[in-house]
Amino acid sequence: MTDWANPGIDLHLDLGAGRGVRTRLEQALRQAVRDGRLAPGTQLPSSRVLAQDLGIARNTVREVYDQLVAEGWLTARQGSGTRVARETFAEPSRSKAAPVVSTTAELTESSHGQNYPYDLRPGSPDLSSFPRHVWLTASRRALAAAPHEAFGYTDPRGQLDLRESLAEYLARVRGVRTTPDLILVCSGFVQAIGLLGRALYKIGGRQIAVEAPGLPDPPTILRNAGLETVQLSLDADGACVDQLADEDAVLLTPSHQFPTGAAMPPARRTAAVAWASKHGAVIVEDDYDGEFRYDRQPVGAIQGLAPHHVAYAGTTSKSLAPGLRLGWLVLPPHLLEPVVCEKHLADRHCPALDQLTLAELITSGGYDRHVRHMRARYRRRRDQLVTALVQHAPHVRVSGIAAGLHAVLELPADGPTEDELVTRAQQQGLALTGMASFGSRTGPALVVGYGRPPEHAFAGALERLCAVLETTGL
């Protein structure tokens, strides 16, 4: 069976520094599986190909594969190659029959690497803070006011009420310049990037530049849409846009680079826009946590500089909850039809009720209030994190803290590896993620998602983090 998710079986591994190459490869593969970067069932490159890619001996790769098969991380079957084991961290299934395949259960992020009592992995807000009562009240108002037609097959762009509220909100809060007819309501960023990818491909696009390090999923989705992804380096100011050449598009996280947290300064934004304009290319702006800026005036969206060259993606996944699957694309005019037609083919349009509820929430001011409230709470956590690190692990450099729900902790190069720290943390019941998960080739670092824990568990999570970091001190 072909590995239909990754036809070229790209496998990025950061082997780090120190020790023997065999040990480093083992650790890198274990980490990649633990973090979920390599999902259960994923086919790995053959030992010959991986050895070539990494520039190491084929026997070394074979021995590592054998070792990890023996440990249960991988499986090897005649004619099927070496794959990530399916039963690695299976949660006990609640279904009455034995599941035929447990792989799908393991696609959930929460089940990757087991559930831990304390969790500082990035990627999620505090789920306990989803404002259920406020949402239900808005839902009741929305249901009372909605015309019957709202529950039929409607505009693929989404409910007009929501698009009008969003146009106003985004202009006010993020400096986005658009009109309701250019907004497409999507089922989160994953759908948005998939629709964009397919639309770009269909109008002739073939290459998109993606930040590296960065989230692994968007490039996978873009490649699945037929595009080739080209890596774009980062520095302290975010993506190195001067490296852009003749790609058809670039995917950026300019307000708060994921994972480094860098904010792209004005001159670089202007340069990105100039490049897009000159080449007729598209900037895809992933504004995943744009409402959470702590220390100064929010950095407006790049979209406001060039509405005809930027596809702006926003989401409620961090401000409300990932489970809503409610996001949006603000499209440049030339992409409206191709992208909206992909949406129509994909699932017609997004569900009506949640859209009407969000529109009501925005219009009533309830959404602003909630975001302000959460911004204050996440800022407090950011402060507590910084203070704790100063006290307990002054050798650790923290960055990316001006915004968002995560920060980067740079570790001493000669201390424990990311892998070792993550393991130590797990032994204390704390889940952590290393920077290598996102393709980083720089020194060891942790990406700490201080937004994730429920309020009552935050202090405990911070305690355990500091305990682990203290062991890295000189």
Place this chain on the structure above:
Amino acid sequence: MTDWANPGIDLHLDLGAGRGVRTRLEQALRQAVRDGRLAPGTQLPSSRVLAQDLGIARNTVREVYDQLVAEGWLTARQGSGTRVARETFAEPSRSKAAPVVSTTAELTESSHGQNYPYDLRPGSPDLSSFPRHVWLTASRRALAAAPHEAFGYTDPRGQLDLRESLAEYLARVRGVRTTPDLILVCSGFVQAIGLLGRALYKIGGRQIAVEAPGLPDPPTILRNAGLETVQLSLDADGACVDQLADEDAVLLTPSHQFPTGAAMPPARRTAAVAWASKHGAVIVEDDYDGEFRYDRQPVGAIQGLAPHHVAYAGTTSKSLAPGLRLGWLVLPPHLLEPVVCEKHLADRHCPALDQLTLAELITSGGYDRHVRHMRARYRRRRDQLVTALVQHAPHVRVSGIAAGLHAVLELPADGPTEDELVTRAQQQGLALTGMASFGSRTGPALVVGYGRPPEHAFAGALERLCAVLETTGL
């Protein structure tokens, strides 16, 4: 710009019988645009290609294209070919800026051919019957009971609560045999068929048979996924499954064929399963209105005969409302992983709250009560339709009335054409759909969606329908 939705620009036209070929071609094209089968902006084949396909003179096609351009149905631009006009039936846009492209607004089914005071087109239930209060109550309970994790990134198959409720419900009501781990919650049938199509392609499938006549969208979506569609004829018992050869899959509507309404008898179901089993092929069962059977014991799903060879698709689009975008796939084990992985790539999983609400509704018995209530209402309408036809248009043969939300009205072959009847109805403020919209090559017929009108408008719709039909009598 390439026509990325239809790379081979397939254009199915039923030229019908009678009159001159030029008139028939004009009518067929106008009807196709009016019904929405040819969406605004769609590129038509060149006159040379269309003439070849239809076996008529090229000059005839040119003259027809010219005439329809003059009438405003089509546009012709140098280098862009002949296309369906974008402004054909545009609803006035509510957005403050002039829309850059009005095409996307016209993708909504309700705006196709304008909104009419009375609407008997198939494809929608009575939207005014969506049980808002019951839904809100279930939503409140669901919100009160949901654990925080339910609002995070969860299982791509959907909320377990809903999958458990569905497994039980489908077994009881449709004879479906499955377990919760083999159910995938989807954003309606459109998404389901797209995910299935891509999954089938990725595991090596290349051809899928589709009923003709049938809905035009699923074949478009399947072709978009890379599959080739092969037409499968129908007779009074539904799809002619003995014609199946070495296709990798077949898409059936066995309980109530759309649009003819035929119910597939047991012997033919068994034959379909035998074919699938022998060839290792997949039956995709679209059970779009399976809960609405009026005259006898419900016909169970084919899935119950062969859970390992059938992918069963169900939906709330007819039982609750299309705007919910809430459907499901019951998968054969070998398709679980490929299809679920496509879902994960497409949009991670469906939104949490509506799933939990539906689960609560099913568990509390509220869903069963609503379906029973609507079944009784739609049965009453079916009876009223049949009675009215017997009285006012006895020359019209009605079929497909044992189930569902639509019936087929066969018209005398020597009377007005479908096109003429639809136009006459429009003049009376009534929207109708002819069978030709679905690819039928048999005599003139109407597909009447008696489920669509709100209760208060049904009598008026029926009145106007009878008035139009009376003009067809001998």
